[in-house]
Amino acid sequence: MGARHLVTLTLNVNGEMRRVTSDPDTPLVYVLRDEFKLKGTKLGCGLEQCGACAVLVEGAPVLSCVSPVSAFEGKSITTIEGIDANDTGSRVQAAFVTYSAAQCGYCTAGLVVAATALLDDNPSPNRVDIAQALTPHLCRCGSHPRVFRAVKAAAKS
Amino acid sequence: MSLAAYPRIADWITAQDGLLLVRTGKVDIGQRISTALIQIAHEELGVPFNRIDIATVRTDKAPDEGMTSGSNSIEQSGKAVQCAAATLRATLRKRLASKYGGAPEEWALADGAIFLPGTNHRFPVIELIENLGKDDLVDPAALPVARPYQSPPRPRMRGIAEMVRGGHAFIHDLDVPGMWHARVVRPPHVHARLNGVPETARARLAAKGLHLIEDGSFLAVVGPNEWPVVDQAQKLAIACDWDVGKGLPETDVFTLLNASKSARFHAPKAAPTKGPIPEPLVLPDHTARYERTYQLHGSLGPSAAMAQWSDGVLTLKSHSQGIYPLRESIADSLGLALEKVIIEHMPGSGCYGHTGADDAAFEAALVAMAHPDRPILLKWSREDEHMWEPFAPAMAVELAAKTSGRSITAFSAEVFSDTHRGRPRPGPKRAGPGKLLANRFRETPIGPTPAAPNMGVHAGMHRNLDPVYAIENKRLVKNLVPDLPHRTSAMRCLGAAVNIFAIESFMDTIARKSGADPIAFRLSHLDDDRARNVLLTLQDQLSHWPDLTEATGRGVAFAQYKNAMTRVAVAIELTVNDMAEIQLHRAAIVADAGRIVDAEGLTAQLEGGLVQAASWALHEEVKWDRDGIQTRDWDSYPVIRFDNIPKVSVTLQDQPDEKSLGAGEASPGPTLGAIGNAVFDAVGLRLTRLPFTAASIRQAAYH
Secondary structure (H helix, E strand, O other): OHHHHOEEEEEEEOOEEEEEEEOOOOEHHHHHHHHOOOOOOOOOOOOOOOOOOEEEEOOEEEEOOOOEHHHHOOOEEEOHHHHHHOHHHHHHHHHHHHOOOOOOOOOHHHHHHHHHHHHHHOOOOOHHHHHHHHOOOOOOOOOHHHHHHHHHHHHHO | OHHHHOOEHHHOEEEEOOEEEEOOOOOOOOOOHHHHHHHHHHHHHOOOHHHEEEOOOEOOOOOOOOOOOOOOOHHHHHHHHHHHHHHHHHHHHHHHHHHHOOOHHHOEEEOOEEEOOOOOOEEEHHHHHHOOOOOOEOOOOOOOOOOOOOOOOOOOOOOHHHHOOOOOOOHHHOOOOOOEEEEEEOOOOOOOEEEEOOHHHHHHHHHOOOEEEEEOOEEEEEEOOHHHHHHHHHHHHHHOEEEOOOOOOOOOHHHHHHHOOOEEEEOHHHOOEOOOOOOOOOOOOEEEEEEEOOEOOOOOOOOEEEEEEEOOEEEEEEOOOOHHHHHHHHHHHHOOOHHHEEEEEOOOOOOOEOOOHHHHHHHHHHHHHHOOOOOEEEEOOHHHHHHHOOEEOOEEEEEEEEEEOOEEEEEEEEEEEOOOOOOOOOOHHHHHHHOOHHHHOOOOOOOOOOOOOOOOOOOHHHOOOOOOOOOOEEEEEEEEOOOOOOOEOOEOOOOHHHHHHHHHHHHHHHHHHOOOOHHHHHHOOOOOHHHHHHHHHHHHHHOOOOOOOOOEEEEEEEEEHHHOOOEEEEEEEEEEOOOOOEEEEEEEEEEEOOOOOOHHHHHHHHHHHHHHHHHHHHOOOOOEEOOEEOOOOOOOOOOOOHHHOOEEEEEEOOOOOOOOOOOOOOOHHHHHHHHHHHHHHHHOOOOOEEOOOHHHHHHHHHO
8 A cells, every 4th residue: 555655746845846755645744844854834733723834835824734745736835944035034033033922932933924924915914914814823822912013013124 | 949959059050161051950841941040140140141051951960850830940940040150159259359359249240251340350250160169069048149220131032033933943843863753542532441453454554564552552653754653543543443431421520529529628828737627607798609611731732752762771852841750650650760761851832731741751652662772753633632631620619708898807718629730740559650641541551540639838729729818817628529520730820720710700799899999909908018019000000091992891800829929910901792702902910020030031921821811711611521522623622812812011010139939820810810800890790610601601691
């Protein structure tokens, strides 16, 4: 069984074309983490409920824990490791540092990715816009107030 | 405790390779303790931040400081590091003064050097420390350095730069050559046992190149690639034949809390005794009962552990809050000598108490011992964590008071709960192993260990059962209730969350019934000036908040954690909308945590506690039926999200000459109280059972 199902796929990850041999049904996050060793994207639920695994696909935030890797062939994927290639991304990162917008840090990568997508789409979001963009993301430490401050600051800078 | 067991300076601070190394047994669980400890060493010794590091917390190297819990790290490890660093400062000054002149206190420490101003005597601090005697003792009376500036320090959080780039390594990210992944195959519920694994299921695993670990009803799938392991473990759980027995009990837990025969103790000043229990108040003027159902820690990243069994030594990496007690419990479970088990702490996701971390470590050990020399990374699934972590116990608190005018003259509090102490601590009758989940399912099962009453002061369910208010006649009773439906353990605040919620709701009710302002009513029952200042500051802030609109209310609450740690007052403004949902608008926290070590970290802990308590108050509720736990993910167990976060302000009252106080659990209790009081203010309903779901608000409105 097993091996018969393996296929070779080419993915564009952080601007680099990368090949992987995998079961095409494997959710993208496992390929990013285990095959490409991009461990910054976290797995929190595997159910698209918590946002820890967010990556950008063609610039839009996508949760990577359910959709199979085969669905991402030919699309441009940006993970937290590549988010600083985008000017907005590096501003968001800097603001998260300035405002200490993390506690344990497990949700942070997903939030930075989502905030980058938000600001690329809407350079001056209000509090409701920020809340709406980040509501798919859970933070259990309660860093939300600092995340609001950081995203606002990144929008202004 | 920390200094008494580890009295040498070298137990806490060493210097090597140009770095100052701070040694601690406390682990960073997202509460920024490592930032705080570095800040303390920096302040005492003038060594720059980037030349101070925290040593890895490992059972064969770090001081054994027991658990990282109870908001104790600043007062234990922080105090020890501060005294060690202050002793070093005094020693260096004295030696240099006697050799080069000047009075000891004239020698200054800054930028990594110690120098005598006005001379060219200047020496690198780290090198001097490297050359000190290794057995010099810490002076436990060494005072912290005086603060030359006005505002408390705000160091940059350790690790944040890596976190925002995805470079901060969590235990889940371990990836070493030859490593295999493992997943436990769970029964439908805790009473189910394995009848058998179908041959077809075994064949499917084999065809996928996966292995099955079997020890009684404990099953795990292991193999080289993560996704096939995850996928097949899930499928195998469904394919297995389980004997489900009678299933989980469905009796209402709040009925069980009173119906069962409990171990009952009088607990004056929240210190349980074996003495007689005072009679209840006769004809009290006010009575109320407050309840909370089972809740989850609900870590964002499910538990994980790495294990390797090589040459008779079991090496583990774990995000447990207590690697020393865990080591003893695992060694005992496996019949290994203590020194043959080594546990190193590695960060997991924020935990807020006893999660699946310890259980995962033991499960990884079981798998590793079946596959010698192979590193095993075992991860729990989301469903594993939701169903199998030890829950925060369901609780009930019954309060009564007699009043005279606007003062409380007699007060009674009686709390009912299962244990908050489910951690695998060693004890009689193999108590430690009996608290590790997998041991229940092995061929030779161990446990569950029956709960023993916690007789510590402000421990377990009776933490903050004693109101901080000056009331002459107090009757405090705890009831440890056995045989309840679920495994329970420590969650942030332990009993204090529910006790403070109860007391602060009750204070609000009595104040309103006596026609008193809720803040003025509290102030009239408070002798402690620092507590009064915290409340007065909050009162002043509230006077600047805009007028309330319809269905909007404000509530306040106050508490001092364990009646000895950080004092916190909270105000909440919220609306109860037409759907009976609570929408949080704004919140203010005022806190006195003594001498502030790290203002940013302290603020983050207070804010985080408020948000977590808001989630407990509005949403969190474990549900189950005969077939098992039904809250298995974030849809069935909703929690607070970004769309309902209030604007939070935090005001810190620094006390540079007082001791630093633990703060990690100081804000949730008052937050629960303030939310309940704000709901009453908004719609006139007194909610007494957490959580305040829309359904429960509608139900309260009918009654």
